[in-house]
Amino acid sequence: MDNELGSIETEMKRGFLQLLVLVVLEKDAYGYAMVRAFRDLGYEVEENTLYPLLRRLEKRGLVQGKWELSEERPRKFYAVTPAGRDMRAGLLEIWKKQDEIIKYVIKENKHV
Amino acid sequence: MYKNLESYLEEISHFLSDPGEREEILSEIRSHIMEKIEHEGGPVTEGALEKVIATYGRPRQVAEKYLDGRPIIAPAFTRHLFRYASLLFAVHLVFIVFAVIFKKSFIVFPFLFVPRLGVIGAVLYMPMAFLADFGAVAMMLYFITRSGKEIKLPWPKFALDLDEVKATDAKTAAAQVATMVGAGIMLALTGLAVTLYIKYQTIFFISTNFSKFRPLFMPAPGRTLSLIVIIMLAAGTLGLLVKLFTRSRRIACWVDAGADAVALVLMGVVLRQPYANLLAVRIPPALHSWLHITLTVTLLFVALMIAVDLVANVVRLGRKRLGK
Numbered sequence: 001m002d003n004e005l006g007s008i009e010t011e012m013k014r015g016f017l018q019l020l021v022l023v024v025l026e027k028d029a030y031g032y033a034m035v036r037a038f039r040d041l042g043y044e045v046e047e048n049t050l051y052p053l054l055r056r057l058e059k060r061g062l063v064q065g066k067w068e069l070s071e072e073r074p075r076k077f078y079a080v081t082p083a084g085r086d087m088r089a090g091l092l093e094i095w096k097k098q099d100e101i102i103k104y105v106i107k108e109n110k111h112v
Numbered sequence: 113m114y115k116n117l118e119s120y121l122e123e124i125s126h127f128l129s130d131p132g133e134r135e136e137i138l139s140e141i142r143s144h145i146m147e148k149i150e151h152e153g154g155p156v157t158e159g160a161l162e163k164v165i166a167t168y169g170r171p172r173q174v175a176e177k178y179l180d181g182r183p184i185i186a187p188a189f190t191r192h193l194f195r196y197a198s199l200l201f202a203v204h205l206v207f208i209v210f211a212v213i214f215k216k217s218f219i220v221f222p223f224l225f226v227p228r229l230g231v232i233g234a235v236l237y238m239p240m241a242f243l244a245d246f247g248a249v250a251m252m253l254y255f256i257t258r259s260g261k262e263i264k265l266p267w268p269k270f271a272l273d274l275d276e277v278k279a280t281d282a283k284t285a286a287a288q289v290a291t292m293v294g295a296g297i298m299l300a301l302t303g304l305a306v307t308l309y310i311k312y313q314t315i316f317f318i319s320t321n322f323s324k325f326r327p328l329f330m331p332a333p334g335r336t337l338s339l340i341v342i343i344m345l346a347a348g349t350l351g352l353l354v355k356l357f358t359r360s361r362r363i364a365c366w367v368d369a370g371a372d373a374v375a376l377v378l379m380g381v382v383l384r385q386p387y388a389n390l391l392a393v394r395i396p397p398a399l400h401s402w403l404h405i406t407l408t409v410t411l412l413f414v415a416l417m418i419a420v421d422l423v424a425n426v427v428r429l430g431r432k433r434l435g436k
Contacts, residue, residue: 032144074139
């Protein structure tokens with residue numbers, strides 16, 4: 001049961017993490033700072049899940065990655081792009097709709 | 113430059129197929145690992161790197177996350193891969209049989225090249241032929257997958273899957289009785305053939321009057337052909353007996369495939385027998401070439417049927433294994 005829950009949770013996380021990243025990156029951030037921020041929110045993300053996701057979002061033009069070369073060693077910062085903002089708005093709509101549906105069905109079930 | 117970090121990155125690089133992206137991905141991973149160490153307050157040392165690398169994931173696992181889950185061959189084509197490969201192999205097998213019988217090589221450019229083969233050579237060549245066919249089909253499906261185009265591939269019907277054969281059909285009481293009767297008859301025939309062979313060194317006669325024994329073939333080919341028929345009868349009997357005592361369709365399929373393989377090899381030996389000095393009886397010269405052709409065509413046809421049945425059984429076994 002725990003295994004099954006874990007595997008469904010992984011699937012749910014996949015979509016949710018994309019949305020979360022697009023929301024968080026309203027402010028520029030670099031990879032490990034995001035992992036820490038999510039952890040502080042009580043949301044555990046493996047680094048080797050987040051970083052490839054950032055790369056995919058970058059390839060799709062939803063996030064822009066920029067190497068910062070002024071510091072002691074190169075560091076990559078990420079920020080949401082205008083296309084990413086549009087995508088985020090669409091995803092938030094879907095997420096809200098899904099949330100409403102679940103709440104409605106749970107409420108209806110209570111009356112049965 | 114940290115040795116353990118570089119060796120970790122190098123191992124990851126072996127799994128990244130796109131050369132354009134490889135360096136960028138490795139730079140990102142290097143940067144992420146360094147960030148983590150700095151964030152956790154410690155100086156960057158080989159020891160600190162070792163700890164972070166251990167929690168970062170195994171190289172293959174890390175690389176796979178960057179590969180975007182793109183399969184080499186779309187999962188939807190898995191059944192096509194095995195079906196097409198088995199069909200191509202069936203065609204290949206026909207050419208292998210031809211190569212043995214006609215002692216010639218065959219080329220069907222660019223897919224098939226079958227060299228001139230002996231029987232043993234043909235048996236050893238078959239697994240290589242299957243691998244070549246499997247590879248050719250895999251390559252075709254790889255390019256189709258890569259193209260991303262919606263290509264509708266034909267679905268040839270060839271050989272029922274094991275799970276498409278209804279168990280009830282295979283194991284009704286009538287089928288059981290038929291198998292039992294068949295096994296009994298085959299056992300009797302094998303016994304008779306062995307008895308005749310022990311007594312006369314051949315099982316082929318042109319007269320049933322044993323006081324005036326007249327063999328059909330000359331002594332040497334007569335012995336070879338008799339032994340071949342006895343082995344075929346024994347293999348058939350063994351197959352029926354195994355089927356009688358097992359309910360597993362898989363085992364029955366293995367038995368059939370084994371019997372087919374043995375029969376195919378023996379048919380090859382029969383076809384290699386020189387026709388001259390084969391018969392021990394006089395036949396009008398005008399009939400000689402007609403008889404030779406008729407015999408060759410008949411044996412060739414039987415060999416092809418056995419080959420097709422062998423391929424069908426192998427395909428069934430392969431598909432069942434795939435489905436598990």
